[in-house]
Amino acid sequence: MKKRRRRLLLFVMVCAAMVIGYSLFNKEESTTIPPKQAAADGTTTQDGGELSGDSDAETGENAESEAPAEAESPAPTDESKSGSEELPSDQPSHEGNNAEGEEQTEDGLVVIAQPADIAVLVNKQRKLPEEYNPSDLVYPDVRFIFSEKVEKRKLRQEAATALEKLFSAAEDDKVMLAGVSAYRSHSTQQKLFDRYVKRDGLVKARTYSAFPGTSEHETGLAIDISGSDGKCAAADCFADTKEAKWLAEHADEYGFIVRYPEGKEKITGYQYEPWHLRFVGVDLAAELANSGETLEEYYDAVPVTQ
Numbered sequence: 001m002k003k004r005r006r007r008l009l010l011f012v013m014v015c016a017a018m019v020i021g022y023s024l025f026n027k028e029e030s031t032t033i034p035p036k037q038a039a040a041d042g043t044t045t046q047d048g049g050e051l052s053g054d055s056d057a058e059t060g061e062n063a064e065s066e067a068p069a070e071a072e073s074p075a076p077t078d079e080s081k082s083g084s085e086e087l088p089s090d091q092p093s094h095e096g097n098n099a100e101g102e103e104q105t106e107d108g109l110v111v112i113a114q115p116a117d118i119a120v121l122v123n124k125q126r127k128l129p130e131e132y133n134p135s136d137l138v139y140p141d142v143r144f145i146f147s148e149k150v151e152k153r154k155l156r157q158e159a160a161t162a163l164e165k166l167f168s169a170a171e172d173d174k175v176m177l178a179g180v181s182a183y184r185s186h187s188t189q190q191k192l193f194d195r196y197v198k199r200d201g202l203v204k205a206r207t208y209s210a211f212p213g214t215s216e217h218e219t220g221l222a223i224d225i226s227g228s229d230g231k232c233a234a235a236d237c238f239a240d241t242k243e244a245k246w247l248a249e250h251a252d253e254y255g256f257i258v259r260y261p262e263g264k265e266k267i268t269g270y271q272y273e274p275w276h277l278r279f280v281g282v283d284l285a286a287e288l289a290n291s292g293e294t295l296e297e298y299y300d301a302v303p304v305t306q
């Protein structure tokens with residue numbers, strides 16, 4: 001009888017020890033688990049929402065689809081690129097993309113000091129000054145999917161000349177391109193954005209339309225391109241066309257880059273946009289084509305994750 005009681009007591013003690021141990025372990029675990037990452041990575045389209053100002057395309061749907069899941073990884077850092085004085089002399093100037101002389105607004109965005117720099121970095125964290133309007137906009141002599149001579153046909157002089165060469169080289173390879181949308185003034189972007197905010201509210205609007213001042217189209221250095229038939233204009237299906245393949249292979253030879261590449265969504269803050277080309281000049285375009293870097297990585301900028 002005594003033996004049984006002792007065994008029972010031992011059993012109870014073991015159980016109690018297990019319960020205490022288990023709860024301690026759980027407590028420990030719950031304090032070390034990092035806060036849950038937001039499911040959505042916040043990448044959006046640069047063009048979808050903006051384009052819907054010109055067409056009836058429903059863009060919210062497109063903007064909400066998520067980029068493929070991938071591990072969060074910070075942009076690689078390379079000290080040698082952060083200071084312009086350390087650059088070899090044949091490098092393009094980083095002027096205008098240094099933090100120096102740039103102020104931060106109350107909404108957390110940096111106002112770009114040198115907006116006219118050909119290699120300017122404009123993204124969701126870096127906006128053009130309110131009053132900035134490119135001074136050398138021209139109409140490039142290339143095919144567009146529309147015939148009107150309107151603002152969105154314009155590009156800055158240097159980009160326009162380069163685009164004409166690009167279109168002509170593509171045609172030599174039997175690839176017929178057409179412009180979809182190039183320059184967009186600050187006031188146009190502001191009007192579009194205001195319309196979306198009125199319709200869907202600020203939070204939703206920001207998921208599919210660029211905040212005024214942060215669209216590359218406002219620089220006069222960016223253009224959306226499709227095939228001459230206009231099919232898949234600024235749409236995901238453009239990725240599988242021969243026109244997209246030609247652009248991916250040859251755009252850098254004329255100073256353009258595919259600004260929002262596949263797999264870099266968390267660095268650029270935008271979904272893959274094989275149609276959105278950005279002029280940066282031949283030297284920088286060649287360098288980026290070689291390294292596979294985005295403009296954000298090139299400048300050691302903070303990855304845009306939302």
Ligand SMILES: [Zn+2]
Pocket residue numbers: 046047217222223224275276277
């Ligand atoms: Zn675009």
